[in-house]
Amino acid sequence: MVLDQMPHDHLKAGPAASPELLAPAGSPEALAAAVAAGADAVYLAGRRFGARHYAANFSDDELRSAVDYAHLRGVRVYVTVNTLVSDAELPDVVRYLLWLYETGADAVLVQDTGVAALAREVVPDLPLHASTQMTIHNREGVARAAREGFSRVVPARELTLPEIEDIVEVPGIGIEVFAHGALCYCYSGQCLLSSVIGGRSGNRGMCAQPCRKPYRLVTAEKDEYGRPRDLRAVPAEGQYLLSTRDLAVYPSLDRIARAPVASLKIEGRMRSAEYVATVVAIYRRALDAIAAGEVWSPSEEDMRDLALAFNRKFTEGYILGASNIMARDRPGNRGILLGTVTGYDPGRREATVRLTGEVVPRSGDGLAFCTEDPERDVGAVVRGTPAVRRGMVRVGVPAPVGRGTGGSS
Numbered sequence: 001m002v003l004d005q006m007p008h009d010h011l012k013a014g015p016a017a018s019p020e021l022l023a024p025a026g027s028p029e030a031l032a033a034a035v036a037a038g039a040d041a042v043y044l045a046g047r048r049f050g051a052r053h054y055a056a057n058f059s060d061d062e063l064r065s066a067v068d069y070a071h072l073r074g075v076r077v078y079v080t081v082n083t084l085v086s087d088a089e090l091p092d093v094v095r096y097l098l099w100l101y102e103t104g105a106d107a108v109l110v111q112d113t114g115v116a117a118l119a120r121e122v123v124p125d126l127p128l129h130a131s132t133q134m135t136i137h138n139r140e141g142v143a144r145a146a147r148e149g150f151s152r153v154v155p156a157r158e159l160t161l162p163e164i165e166d167i168v169e170v171p172g173i174g175i176e177v178f179a180h181g182a183l184c185y186c187y188s189g190q191c192l193l194s195s196v197i198g199g200r201s202g203n204r205g206m207c208a209q210p211c212r213k214p215y216r217l218v219t220a221e222k223d224e225y226g227r228p229r230d231l232r233a234v235p236a237e238g239q240y241l242l243s244t245r246d247l248a249v250y251p252s253l254d255r256i257a258r259a260p261v262a263s264l265k266i267e268g269r270m271r272s273a274e275y276v277a278t279v280v281a282i283y284r285r286a287l288d289a290i291a292a293g294e295v296w297s298p299s300e301e302d303m304r305d306l307a308l309a310f311n312r313k314f315t316e317g318y319i320l321g322a323s324n325i326m327a328r329d330r331p332g333n334r335g336i337l338l339g340t341v342t343g344y345d346p347g348r349r350e351a352t353v354r355l356t357g358e359v360v361p362r363s364g365d366g367l368a369f370c371t372e373d374p375e376r377d378v379g380a381v382v383r384g385t386p387a388v389r390r391g392m393v394r395v396g397v398p399a400p401v402g403r404g405t406g407g408s409s
Contacts, residue, residue, distance in 0.1 A: 018257065018287050018288070018290070018291035019256075019257060019261050019262060019263055019264050019287070020040040020041055020076075020176075020262060020263040020264065021038065021039050021040045021041075021263075021264055021266075021280065021283055021284055021287055022039065022040065022041045022042070022043060022078070022176065022263045022264065022265045022266065023037070023039035023041070023042050023043075023266050023276060023279075023280045024042070024043060024044075024181075024266055024267060024268040024269040024271065024276060025042040025043065025044040025066070025269070025276070026044070026045075026056055026057065026268070026269035026270055026271065027056035027057075027058075027273065028056075028058070028062055028065075028066065029273040030269075030271070030272070030273045030276045031044065031066050031069070031070070032069075032273070033273040033274070033276045033277035033280070034075075034276050034277075034280050035069070035070060035073050035075050036277065037276070037277045037278075037280035037281040037284060038280060038281060038284035038285075039075060039280050039284070040075065040076065041075060041076035041077070041078060041106070041263070042070060042075060042076075042077055042078070043077075043078040043079070043080060043109065043265075043269075044057070044058055044063070044066060044077065044078075044079060044080070044269070045057045045058065045079065045080040045269070046058055046059070046060065046063050046079065046096070047059060047060075048092070048096060049080075049081045049082070049083050049085065049089075049093065049096065049205075060099070063079070063103065064103050067103050067104045067105060068104075071104065076106040076107075077104075077105055077106050078105070078106055078107045078108065078109055078129060079100050079105045079107075079108050079109070080108070080109045080131070081093070081096065081097070081100075081108045081109065081110055081115060082109045082110055082111040082112075082131040082133055083111065083112070083203060083204050083205045084111060084112050084201075084203045084204060085112050085114070085115060090114070090118065093115055093118060094118055094122055097115075097118065097119050097122055097123050097126065098122060098123060100123075100126065101123040101125070101126045105126070106127065107126070107127035107128065107129050107151070107152070108126060108127075108128060108129065109129045109130075109131045109154070110128055110129070110130065110131060110150075111131040111133035111134055111189065111203070113134075113148070116128055116130075116148060116149065116150070117148075119149075120148075120149045124149075127151045127152070128149055128150045128151060128152075129150065129151065129152040129153070129154065129176070130145045130150045130152065130153040130154060131154055131189070132154040132155065132156060132157060132178070132188045132189060133188065133189035133203065134153075134189060135156050135187060135188050135189040135190055136153050136154075136155050136156065137155055137156040137158065137159055137163075138163075138167060139166065139167045139169070139170055141153075141155075141167075142155070142167045142170045142173060142175075143170050145173060146170060146171075146172050146173040150173060151172075151173060151174065152173060152174040152175070152176055152262060152263070153167075153173060153174075153175055153176070154175075154176045154177070154178075154265065155167065155175065155177070156187060156188040156189070157178050157183060157184070157188050157247075157317065157318060157319070158187060158188065158318045159318065159319065160318060160319060160320075160321055161255070161256070161259060161319050161320060161321075164177060164259065164261065164319070165259055165260065168259075168260045168261065174261075174262030174263065175260075175261045175262055175263075176261065176262055176263035176264075176265055177256070177261050177263070177264060177265065177319060178247060178265050178266075178267055178317075178319075179247070179249045179250075179253075179256065179264040179265060179266060179283065180246075180247055180248050180249065180250065180266045180267065180268075180279055180283065180306075181246060181247055181266055181267025181268045181271075182244070182246055182247070182267050182268070182312075183244040183245065183246065183247050183315075183317060183325060184211070184244065185211045185242045185243070185244050185326075186211075189203070191207070191211075193210050193211065194206070194207045194208045194209070194210055197210050198210070210242075211242040211243055211244070212240065212242075212243050212331035212332070213240070213242075213331070214239035214240055214241075215239070215240070215241045215242060216233055216236075216239075217233070217234040217236040217241060218231045218232060218233055218234060219231075219232050219234050220232065236328070237328055237329075238328030238329040238330075239328070239329075239374070240327070240328050240329065240330060240331045240374075241328055243312070243326065243327055243328060243330075243331040244312070244315075244325050244326055244327065245312050245313040245314060245315040245324075245325050245326065245327045246310070246311050246312045246313070246314055246315070247267070247314075247315060247316070247317040247319075248303075248306060248311075248314040248315070248316065249264075249316055249317065249319065249320060250282065250283065250286065250298055250302065250303065250306060251298045251303070251316065252298075252316060252320055253283070253286050253287070253290065253296075253298070254290050254296055255320070256319070256320075257287055257290045257291070258290070264283070264287075266279055266280060266283065268310075271310060274309070275309045275310055278305055278306070278308075278309040279306060279309055282302045282305060282306060285302075286298075286302070304336060304359070307335065307336045308335060308336055308409070310333050311333065311334060311335070312327045312330075312331065312332065312333065312334065313327040313334065329374070330370075330374040330377075331374075334368070334370075334408050335366075335368065335408040335409045336357075336359060336408060336409060337356055337357070337406060337408055338353065338355065338356070338357075338359060338361060338367070338408055338409045339353040339354050339355040339356045339357075339393075339406075340353065340354050340356065340404060340405070340406055341353055341354075341369065341401050341402065341403055341404060341405040341406075342354050342392070342403060343403060344397070344400055344401055344402070344403070345394075346400060348394075348396075349396055349397060349398065350394045350395065350396055350397065351369070351394070351395055351396075351397045351401050351405075352392055352393075352394050353392065353393050353394070353395060354391060354392055355388065355391050355392070355393060359409065360385075360386075360388055360393065361382045361385070361386060361393060361395060361409055362382060362385045363382055363383060363384050363385045364381065364382060365381070365382045365409050366379065366380075366381055366382075366409070367379065367380045367381070367382060367395060367397075367408070367409055368408050368409075369397065369401040369405045369406070370405065370406045370408060371402075371405060378397060378398070378399050378401050378405075379398075380395060380396060380397045380398060382395055382396075383396060
């Protein structure tokens with residue numbers, strides 16, 4: 001693996017009050033982007049025992065180079081060993097933990113308590129972080145993790161900030177919280193839906209994300225054996241009944257940053273390097289301003305860029321007491337609203353769009369013309385930057401789109 005040197009101007013010896021900014025690195029390219037954007041630490045996985053089996057991840061040679069690359073730039077590297085493992089895999093886990101220690105990993109994230117026990121015995125000087133998959137959600141759970149040798153806990157994402165502030169008081173252990181990225185509809189670490197439906201276990205790193213599929217809510221009477229009969233549909237908002245929004249604490253980052261947490265974690269090891277660069281840079285600038293005592297307020301431009309990077313609608317999540325974390329109308333990235341279709345020319349195969357904001361589509365941008373039925377959405381790629389005339393643009397569309405259709409970029 002070859003990694004070009006990239007500029008890294010952020011000074012790691014910042015104010016002690018500022019929490020660590022922890023970035024995802026699902027690939028060597030994402031690692032380089034995270035470091036350049038100002039991450040204090042990254043988390044990544046080798047090709048084994050990581051909870052993102054389908055990310056690019058790192059070969060042994062790439063992982064060794066990644067640790068060297070990050071350490072030369074003052075960035076810590078945490079390696080995920082956070083799947084449940086079988087008895088037959090334990091010898092391989094032991095060898096892997098030894099190798100990670102020798103390679104210089106700064107910590108390993110663990111879900112399996114057996115793996116944690118092995119790590120304490122074989123590599124006692126290798127710091128252990130308790131994965132959110134362990135579903136630790138109270139003071140007692142954090143205290144037990146401290147007794148079992150963990151130096152950090154990533155608690156369940158369903159906790160509120162007051163609950164987190166309460167468990168932070170447990171001595172000798174740091175708390176890491178999610179700040180941005182995908183949420184799970186189930187309690188952290190307790191979802192078995194992918195295993196039941198398709199035999200792909202999230203606790204083995206192979207979640208098929210069935211929560212992003214369409215479902216129908218039904219009711220029924222039960223027969224004498226408790227089996228449902230005469231299923232009847234129940235009206236529900238949207239088709240994607242289990243699909244959650246994406247977490248973004250950025251609008252209230254000053255409140256989170258001043259809480260006694262050790263680390264703010266960005267989710268996204270399946271995301272692109274461009275996503276990592278954008279999100280890390282925005283949170284880095286904000287954290288630095290807050291730590292410097294500046295009067296900070298969220299930027300509309302930053303929120304727009306976060307949404308453009310990826311969003312399923314944003315929520316401040318359980319941590320900040322959001323009342324709604326669901327996005328049941330469609331399960332995928334929705335960009336930002338660009339405008340509304342006012343007409344379609346079938347001869348030119350062009351749609352006329354009235355812009356609703358300052359964003360103008362540029363060459364190479366992806367567009368989605370959204371309908372009430374997500375299955376009927378029409379996608380297009382902008383070829384050449386269109387001219388804006390009286391707040392209108394014309395863009396090529398491969399299929400007819402109706403008047404009033406919303407377009408997102």
